Amino acid sequence: MASIISGTAAAEGLLADLTRDVARFSQVHGYAPTLVAVLVGDDPASHIYVRKKIEQCRKVGMESVEHRLPADCSEEDLLALIAALNADERVHGILVQLPLPAQIDSGKVLDTIDPRKDVDGFHPVNVGRLSTGTGGLVPCTPMGCMILLRSVLPDLKGKQAVVIGKSNIVGKPVAMLLLEQGCTVTVCGRHTRNLAEVCRDADIIVAAAGTPHLVKGYWVKAGAVVIDVGINRIALDDGRSRIVGDVASDEIGHAAAFTPVPGGVGPMTIACLLLNTFRAAEAQSLVGV
Numbered sequence: 001m002a003s004i005i006s007g008t009a010a011a012e013g014l015l016a017d018l019t020r021d022v023a024r025f026s027q028v029h030g031y032a033p034t035l036v037a038v039l040v041g042d043d044p045a046s047h048i049y050v051r052k053k054i055e056q057c058r059k060v061g062m063e064s065v066e067h068r069l070p071a072d073c074s075e076e077d078l079l080a081l082i083a084a085l086n087a088d089e090r091v092h093g094i095l096v097q098l099p100l101p102a103q104i105d106s107g108k109v110l111d112t113i114d115p116r117k118d119v120d121g122f123h124p125v126n127v128g129r130l131s132t133g134t135g136g137l138v139p140c141t142p143m144g145c146m147i148l149l150r151s152v153l154p155d156l157k158g159k160q161a162v163v164i165g166k167s168n169i170v171g172k173p174v175a176m177l178l179l180e181q182g183c184t185v186t187v188c189g190r191h192t193r194n195l196a197e198v199c200r201d202a203d204i205i206v207a208a209a210g211t212p213h214l215v216k217g218y219w220v221k222a223g224a225v226v227i228d229v230g231i232n233r234i235a236l237d238d239g240r241s242r243i244v245g246d247v248a249s250d251e252i253g254h255a256a257a258f259t260p261v262p263g264g265v266g267p268m269t270i271a272c273l274l275l276n277t278f279r280a281a282e283a284q285s286l287v288g289v
Contacts, residue, residue: 217251
């Protein structure tokens with residue numbers, strides 16, 4: 001039987017360690033690492049995500065601030081706020097919750113965040129550092145994927161890895177992280193020809209295509225490790241709905257291990273956001289920023 005890689009348990013352990021690190025940091029410096037979340041508009045899901053991030057910040061002893069802007073906020077006003085946060089020495093991490101309203105260029109906004117405070121890891125400077133293996137802040141979900149993967153495969157050198165999905169948020173950065181660890185990586189999309197055959201040769205499958213139950217049991221070879229990043233809501237016959245991943249998890253009992261949905265990669269994303277905020281605060285304290 002495949003073992004389940006619990007993201008919930010891993011996140012709890014990471015946050016426990018972080019609580020101790022934050023306490024020591026605060027004692028040494030006289031202030032706590034601070035994360036500022038910027039929320040534009042009234043998207044219900046965005047409100048939930050931001051609230052969870054702020055709650056977790058406070059649990060580990062970090063400071064958290066939320067800026068809420070109206071849905072008709074101008075791009076100029078949002079950029080002005082980010083410029084002020086960049087200049088504020090008390091702010092160590094800046095999170096702009098996506099999606100943004102249509103009148104605002106998301107790329108321009110993300111590019112404006114100081115790379116040292118870019119705790120999402122989306123700024124081109126951090127993307128470049130990731131691609132060259134020269135440090136920087138790593139996107140949170142890919143970081144969480146790697147922590148969970150290495151909990152069952154500590155040595156990734158020589159492993160064949162298939163990443164399904166090529167988004168800038170998950171697919172591309174997780175592929176670069178796998179390359180950095182010595183994997184041979186194939187990046188696919190859901191329309192890749194012979195996708196099932198490509199997956200059957202993999203020691204590691206990272207499914208991040210956003211397609212419910214795309215990866216079938218016969219795609220997964222015995223002993224493979226499967227990281228399921230998908231979060232998809234599907235309708236049930238009784239009118240209700242449920243969340244499922246990109247992997248048909250009930251068909252992969254022959255795998256070595258897999259992450260469940262929910263309770264897998266999801267909890268690690270917020271934990272890694274806080275880890276990035278702590279690391280950003282540490283780096284800024286060293287140079288007096």
